[in-house]
Each structure stands twice: as C-alpha cells, then as structure tokens.
Amino acid sequence: MKFIQILFSFEGRINRSGWWLLNLPIFVIFAVSAVTFDFPINKSLEHIQVIILLVLALVHITISAKRWQDKNKSALWLLFHIVPLICSVSILAVKLTSGWWELFHLITVINGLWTCVELGFIKGTEGSNQYGPDSETSSETVIDAYISICGISSIIFVFGIFFFVFKEGAGFLFGGLDIWQFLTSEEWYPTSLENKRYGTFALILGTFSVTALAMLLAVPFGLGAAIYVSEFCSPKLRETFKIVIEFLAAIPSVVWGFIGLTLMNQLIIQVFNAPIGLTMLNGGIMLALMSVPIIVSIAEDALKAVPDSYREAAEALGATRWQVIYRVLLPAAKNGLLAAVLLGAARSIGETMAVLMATGHSVNIPSGPLSWIRTLTATIAAELGEVARGGEHYQVLFIIGILLFSITFVVNLIADLVIKGIRQS
Amino acid sequence: MNTETDISAQDMFTETAIGKQNRHIENVVKIFFLIMTCLMILPLLLIIGYLFYKALPVLSLDFLFTNPKDNMRAGGIWAPFLGTIYLVVVSLLVTAPIGVFASVYLNEYARDNWFTRIVNLAVVNLAGVPSIVHALFGVGAFVLFAGLGESILAASLTLAIMTLPVIIASTTEALKAVPMSFREACWNLGATRWQTIRRIVLPNSISGILTGVILQVSRAAGETAPIMFTGAVFFKPIAEGDFFAYNIFDQCMALSLHLYTISTQVPDVTEGIPYGTAIVLVGSVLLVNAASIILRVYLRTRKKW
The missing domain is CATH 1.20.5 (Single alpha-helices involved in coiled-coils or other helix-helix interfaces)
Known part of the structure; x- marks a missing residue:
C-alpha cells in the first residue's frame, strides 16, 4: 500500500503500530494547537493552520476506518466517534443541569477510552479478510515515509535558510539598495542621520584578510601535523593526537574570543609594543587555532586514502620517508589537501564570536597585521540587536547574511566537488 | 645507489x-x-x-548555584548555566530523531542517484553555513514567521538545525561500520528493510549513534551567535536551585552569551568571574567530549566482528 493511500483512502487495512505512528503526531499537534490557542502564533498563518488541522482530522478518520476493517468490521463503526461530539455540542448548546452534564462527560470519557482500546490495542484478524490482505507489515510504509521525510529534511533546511534570510532582506535588496555601492564602497555609516551609507567593502576585506592570515598560519601547521600523524606516528600516539585535536575543535568560539581578548591581547601588546592587542593578528591566530583541527582531520583522511602500494613502491626504489612524502604522497593526495584548506577557510569566513571579540571591531581598510578590522559576521552580530525590525539597516544586515551564505556555499561546493573528484579517480 | x-x-x-x-x-x-x-x-x-x-579564586559550588548579582559584576552563573542546559536538551530532543533517521535514510534507503547526491550536498552545506546566518534564519523563521517570539523554543530550534549535520555525520559513520553481511543474512531470512534496520543495524551501531548525540550536546552548548537574537538575553534572574525555573516560551540566559556579555559589555566585573564562566563552559564541553571518546574506545574494544 502506498503512503498516500494509507493517509487518504477508506479502503484496505492497517495494523496497530501504523495507527499509533500516524495518530500520535496528530494527537500532539491537536493538543499543542488547543493549548496554544492564545499564544501569539503568527495571525497571518491562521487559515493555513486550520487547513492543516482539517487534513489531519481527515487522516485520523481514514486510518481509523482502516483499523476497523482490519478487525473485519465495517467502517460504519466510525459513527461511534460522533458520540463525544454530540455530547460536547449539547453541553455547550443546551444549558444542561449539573447531573446531565456529568453523565455526558462520563459517556465521552468511556467512549474515548473504548475506541482507543478497540483501535489501538486489539489485534486485527489474521490472514486476509473481506477488506484486504494481511496487514502485518502495513506500518512499515508509515515508517519508511517518516524516514524519507527526515532524509530530505536537510534539503528543506538549506532552502529554508536561504528563503527566510532572503525574505527579510529582499525588500531593500530590490528596492533602494545600490548593489555596486554595497559591494565596493568602504563607507559603512548605517546610523548616520543625514546620509546613511551601506558600503561593505571594508568588511569584506576584513573578512578575507583575517581569513588569509589565519590560513597562512594554519595551513603549514595543519598539513605538517597531518603528515606527522599519518606517516610518522605509532598507532597509539596517533590516537592520542587525534583526541587532542578533537578537544581543540570542541572549544567554543566565544572562549577563543575571550582568550583573544585577555591572553593574546596582552601578549601582542608586549611582543609588538602595540597600543592595543585587539588586531587582525589576534583574530587571525584565534581563527588559525580554530580551523587547524578541520584541516588536520581532513588532510589526514586524504593522506590515508593514498594506497600503501604507492609508499611501498617508492621505498623499494630507495626513497627516504621525506622523499616519499614530498614526491609521492603530496602529489597523490593534493585534491584532498586542497579540500582540507578550503573547508578550513570556510570555517574561518563564517566564524563570528572570536573575530567579534578579538579584532578590535572598527570599520577600517586593513593596512597590516596590526591594524584593527571588522568582519561581515561580526557586523551582523554586533548590530542586529540594536536595529529596528524591518528598517533599512536591519534589511542590510540580512543582505550581508545572504552574501555570507553565498560565499560559504560556493567554497563548500568547490570543496565537495574536489573530494568527489578523488573518490572517482 | x-x-x-x-x-x-x-x-x-x-x-x-x-x-x-x-x-x-x-x-x-x-x-x-x-x-x-x-x-x-x-x-x-x-x-x-x-x-x-x-x-581559581572564584571557583566553588556557590559560584555554580547563585545568580549573577550587582549588574553582573558579582555572584555566580546559575541562571546562564541552567539556560544552557535547557537550550541543549530541547535542541537535542528535536535534532536527535531527525538526524538519526536522516542518516538511516541516506545509508539504508537512498539509491545512488542524483537525488541522493543532492541530499548529501545539502548536509555538507548545512554544516558549512556560518553560525550567524543560522541566527538570521532563526530570527526570520522562528521568531518572526512562526511567531514564537524570542524564546528558548526558538533558540533551541535554531541550534537543532545548526547541529543536525553533526548527528548525521557520526550516525552515518556508525551505520557504515555494520558489515553488509549482517544485513544480507537478515534479508535472506525474509526480514523486511525496516525489520533489518530495527533488529540488526540499529542495535549494532547504537554506541556510535550515542557518540554523535554527545558531540551534538557539546557543540550546542558552546554556540553563541545562533542564540543571541533568538532567545538568549543578557540578564534574567531565576529562582536559585530550582531546575524547572524556565518556561520554554520564556527567554533565558546562556553561558556562552554570558561570557561574551561580561567580558565585553559590562565594566568593572570582579576579576575572576569571566574566567570562571569560561572554565565552566570549556570544562563542561570537554567533559562531554571526553565521555564520547571513552564511549567510542570502549565500543571498539568490545566489538564482536
């Protein structure tokens, strides 16, 4: 039986677990709708909500009919569902005296419990009956459908993210924003009274310069560590290193920002004799430490994917370990290493809290590692809380969100294609 | 030579x-x-x-169980600590079933075709979306469109979607580790696909799935950006010692946001308090991670095949 048939057809049979699997979510949704009657659910969604509830009620009726047929009884037994409805209507419409009221209430409860036991707990007839073949595995269709829905949920979420961020920013993006100025002007004055200017060039430059600095630090160390872990380590030491790298990856970004704000700030002031240590260098070091775990783990996977026969062949020709690495492994694994660097960079571009706290937070064209900068992500995080909903400034922040989403989407897509390329060759 | x-x-x-x-x-x-x-x-x-x-000077049990006092310049971290627990638990309840089922779909159901490749690509990209963009999405979808307002529920749903790829990735690894011959043996006995998954695949990969769930917890606990505008607030005192002090339609404090606030927005905080907050945050995240690693090592030693 197809899932659509299970949902909307009055023919055929369904077993107990199928009935429960479909009914439990329906019950939960009805209960939530009843409880949140006064809750400020978006009023413009009200008619959609009503339609959904009606469809769910229909599903409840059809699967209950199939459940009766599963027990070789006519779907007309469904009429018993009307009893509580009659009771509650008469309680509301006719002003019943208290004795009747309680009697009707009792009837409703008993009727509910009885149908619940009858439909939810009593097994259907074995083998086929006049309504269709055995229903033993009919619940699997429902489970399969649920699993498929979860499976495609990530697509829905990715589209949802793009849709909702786009929706909030679209008004200003197509009506009033000078996109050329948005991308190339370095004047970010969103709160200026007479002349608001939304130029993100300095922010884009900030994001890319701090990412570049982070990659400059993280790539050699990350690849070096990956080579050591994959080629020189004993298995036990390798496990230890991997655990440490996992720990490094687990430290929350706000803690990295805090370290940048306190420890690294003082270090930079002392080492470079700078007036303030919250600079691009500070943010770059924090981002490097954050993206190194990704680079190491993906690069190590790539090195491990090189067949051992390559190493053996090179060593049999008298190559030293270093020659094996330099001449054989790195060229063979170059796609995977490239993907590792790309994913590390994507992580740096998208990172928010660490750069918000550690880079000085001033809109500025970066002139060197010790200059203060501000990134795209930090701008959203710092300003979204203070703008009026729906205003131009608010919408510009969402447009920056679209920009960020697009950048990381492209970088991730390229990394994914590069990795796919390895698997196919 | x-x-x-x-x-x-x-x-x-x-x-x-x-x-x-x-x-x-x-x-x-x-x-x-x-x-x-x-x-x-x-x-x-x-x-x-x-x-x-x-x-070290501020660390004590009292620090954990008292509210921030005196405009957050003194006191402990009870309200943010409990808020983080709420956010993590609610997001886990949402994301764990979806994530596990999604990866069951990708591993056991999906054929190798263009559609499956798109689903996989979506998972990869979901993992790559910057956390602040998730925050914007949370504001647009849950706070405004669904009308949840700034609440624990809205923040948790945002966190749930953000951490979904973590669970999918580690569950996929766990499911792949179950040998194909187990499934084939089961199918040969006439079991259906779901029966095979239910009786063979899931029981044999449960520890790996748990590892992923634990990693999700550690990831969700540390995130700041996604909850900043969807439900976490700078200051909201609650009853001390009461584990049910929040309602999921309320706003809450969170450890990560609290650390950001007291280290950047509040002047003259008692010296040790930001450090104390940071070490509690790092400590709990690393402990949770350690639990997942121990589980994984234990699982490897007792694996039967």
Whole structure:
C-alpha cells in the first residue's frame, strides 16, 4: 500500500503500530494547537493552520476506518466517534443541569477510552479478510515515509535558510539598495542621520584578510601535523593526537574570543609594543587555532586514502620517508589537501564570536597585521540587536547574511566537488 | 645507489655516506613535523591552564548555584548555566530523531542517484553555513514567521538545525561500520528493510549513534551567535536551585552569551568571574567530549566482528 493511500483512502487495512505512528503526531499537534490557542502564533498563518488541522482530522478518520476493517468490521463503526461530539455540542448548546452534564462527560470519557482500546490495542484478524490482505507489515510504509521525510529534511533546511534570510532582506535588496555601492564602497555609516551609507567593502576585506592570515598560519601547521600523524606516528600516539585535536575543535568560539581578548591581547601588546592587542593578528591566530583541527582531520583522511602500494613502491626504489612524502604522497593526495584548506577557510569566513571579540571591531581598510578590522559576521552580530525590525539597516544586515551564505556555499561546493573528484579517480 | 657490481658483504651492510645523510634528513624531517604537531597541542594545554589559574579564586559550588548579582559584576552563573542546559536538551530532543533517521535514510534507503547526491550536498552545506546566518534564519523563521517570539523554543530550534549535520555525520559513520553481511543474512531470512534496520543495524551501531548525540550536546552548548537574537538575553534572574525555573516560551540566559556579555559589555566585573564562566563552559564541553571518546574506545574494544 502506498503512503498516500494509507493517509487518504477508506479502503484496505492497517495494523496497530501504523495507527499509533500516524495518530500520535496528530494527537500532539491537536493538543499543542488547543493549548496554544492564545499564544501569539503568527495571525497571518491562521487559515493555513486550520487547513492543516482539517487534513489531519481527515487522516485520523481514514486510518481509523482502516483499523476497523482490519478487525473485519465495517467502517460504519466510525459513527461511534460522533458520540463525544454530540455530547460536547449539547453541553455547550443546551444549558444542561449539573447531573446531565456529568453523565455526558462520563459517556465521552468511556467512549474515548473504548475506541482507543478497540483501535489501538486489539489485534486485527489474521490472514486476509473481506477488506484486504494481511496487514502485518502495513506500518512499515508509515515508517519508511517518516524516514524519507527526515532524509530530505536537510534539503528543506538549506532552502529554508536561504528563503527566510532572503525574505527579510529582499525588500531593500530590490528596492533602494545600490548593489555596486554595497559591494565596493568602504563607507559603512548605517546610523548616520543625514546620509546613511551601506558600503561593505571594508568588511569584506576584513573578512578575507583575517581569513588569509589565519590560513597562512594554519595551513603549514595543519598539513605538517597531518603528515606527522599519518606517516610518522605509532598507532597509539596517533590516537592520542587525534583526541587532542578533537578537544581543540570542541572549544567554543566565544572562549577563543575571550582568550583573544585577555591572553593574546596582552601578549601582542608586549611582543609588538602595540597600543592595543585587539588586531587582525589576534583574530587571525584565534581563527588559525580554530580551523587547524578541520584541516588536520581532513588532510589526514586524504593522506590515508593514498594506497600503501604507492609508499611501498617508492621505498623499494630507495626513497627516504621525506622523499616519499614530498614526491609521492603530496602529489597523490593534493585534491584532498586542497579540500582540507578550503573547508578550513570556510570555517574561518563564517566564524563570528572570536573575530567579534578579538579584532578590535572598527570599520577600517586593513593596512597590516596590526591594524584593527571588522568582519561581515561580526557586523551582523554586533548590530542586529540594536536595529529596528524591518528598517533599512536591519534589511542590510540580512543582505550581508545572504552574501555570507553565498560565499560559504560556493567554497563548500568547490570543496565537495574536489573530494568527489578523488573518490572517482 | 651503489652502481658497482662487485660489492662485498661487508660493504653491503656498512652505511654509505648517502645513506647516512638520508637518515639524518629523515630524522630532521620527523622532528620538524613533531614540533609542528606539538605547537598545535601546546595552546590547548596553555589555554586551559591559564583559564583555570585565573578562575581559581572564584571557583566553588556557590559560584555554580547563585545568580549573577550587582549588574553582573558579582555572584555566580546559575541562571546562564541552567539556560544552557535547557537550550541543549530541547535542541537535542528535536535534532536527535531527525538526524538519526536522516542518516538511516541516506545509508539504508537512498539509491545512488542524483537525488541522493543532492541530499548529501545539502548536509555538507548545512554544516558549512556560518553560525550567524543560522541566527538570521532563526530570527526570520522562528521568531518572526512562526511567531514564537524570542524564546528558548526558538533558540533551541535554531541550534537543532545548526547541529543536525553533526548527528548525521557520526550516525552515518556508525551505520557504515555494520558489515553488509549482517544485513544480507537478515534479508535472506525474509526480514523486511525496516525489520533489518530495527533488529540488526540499529542495535549494532547504537554506541556510535550515542557518540554523535554527545558531540551534538557539546557543540550546542558552546554556540553563541545562533542564540543571541533568538532567545538568549543578557540578564534574567531565576529562582536559585530550582531546575524547572524556565518556561520554554520564556527567554533565558546562556553561558556562552554570558561570557561574551561580561567580558565585553559590562565594566568593572570582579576579576575572576569571566574566567570562571569560561572554565565552566570549556570544562563542561570537554567533559562531554571526553565521555564520547571513552564511549567510542570502549565500543571498539568490545566489538564482536
């Protein structure tokens, strides 16, 4: 039986677990709708909500009919569902005296419990009956459908993210924003009274310069560590290193920002004799430490994917370990290493809290590692809380969100294609 | 390397000059890479040590169980601590079933076609979306469109979608580790696909799935950006010692946001408090991670195949 048939057809049979699997979510949704009657659910969604509830009620009726047929009884037994409805209507419409009221209430409860036991707990007839073949595995269709829905949920979420961020920013993006100025002007004055200017060039430059600095630090160390872990380590030491790298990856970004704000700030002031240590260098070091775990783990996977026969062949020709690495492994694994660097960079571009706290937070064209900068992500995080909903400034922040989403989407897509390329060759 | 044809046995086993040079190079290279690896590990120890050292004066049980006081300049971290627990638990309840089922779909149901490739691509991209964009999405979808307002529920749903790829990735790994022959044996007995998954695949990969769930917890606990505008607030005192002090339609405090607030927005905070907050945050995240690692190692030792 197809899932659509299970949902909307009055023919055929369904077993107990199928009935429960479909009914439990329906019950939960009805209960939530009843409880949140006064809750400020978006009023413009009200008619959609009503339609959904009606469809769910229909599903409840059809699967209950199939459940009766599963027990070789006519779907007309469904009429018993009307009893509580009659009771509650008469309680509301006719002003019943208290004795009747309680009697009707009792009837409703008993009727509910009885149908619940009858439909939810009593097994259907074995083998086929006049309504269709055995229903033993009919619940699997429902489970399969649920699993498929979860499976495609990530697509829905990715589209949802793009849709909702786009929706909030679209008004200003197509009506009033000078996109050329948005991308190339370095004047970010969103709160200026007479002349608001939304130029993100300095922010884009900030994001890319701090990412570049982070990659400059993280790539050699990350690849070096990956080579050591994959080629020189004993298995036990390798496990230890991997655990440490996992720990490094687990430290929350706000803690990295805090370290940048306190420890690294003082270090930079002392080492470079700078007036303030919250600079691009500070943010770059924090981002490097954050993206190194990704680079190491993906690069190590790539090195491990090189067949051992390559190493053996090179060593049999008298190559030293270093020659094996330099001449054989790195060229063979170059796609995977490239993907590792790309994913590390994507992580740096998208990172928010660490750069918000550690880079000085001033809109500025970066002139060197010790200059203060501000990134795209930090701008959203710092300003979204203070703008009026729906205003131009608010919408510009969402447009920056679209920009960020697009950048990381492209970088991730390229990394994914590069990795796919390895698997196919 | 030695091209002469009449080498004596003696010559064969004495080290040539080139061989010696190679050995030296190899040692240098090895040490060089070792240093690179260590330079990565050193900061971890240094940071935890530094935080712990600075936090030592304030660390006590009282610190954990009292609310921030005096405009957050003194007191403890009870309200943010409980808020983080709420956010993590609610997001876990949402994301764990979806994530596990999604990866069951990708591993056991999906055929190798263009649609499956798109689903996989979506998972990869979901993992790559910047956390602040998730925050914007949370504001647009849950706070405004669904009308949940800034609430624990809205923040948790945002966190749930953000951490979904973590669970999908580790569950996929766990499911892949179950040998194909197990499934084939089960199918040959006439079991359906779901029966095979339910009786064979899931029981044999449950520890791996749990590892992923634990990692989700650690990830969700540390995130700041996604909850900043969807439900977490700077200050909201609650009843001390009451574990049910929040309602999921309320706003809450969160450890990560609290750390950001007191280290950047509030002047004259008592010296140790930000460090204390940071070490509690790092400590709980690393403990949770350690639990997942221990589980994984334990699982590997008792694996039956």
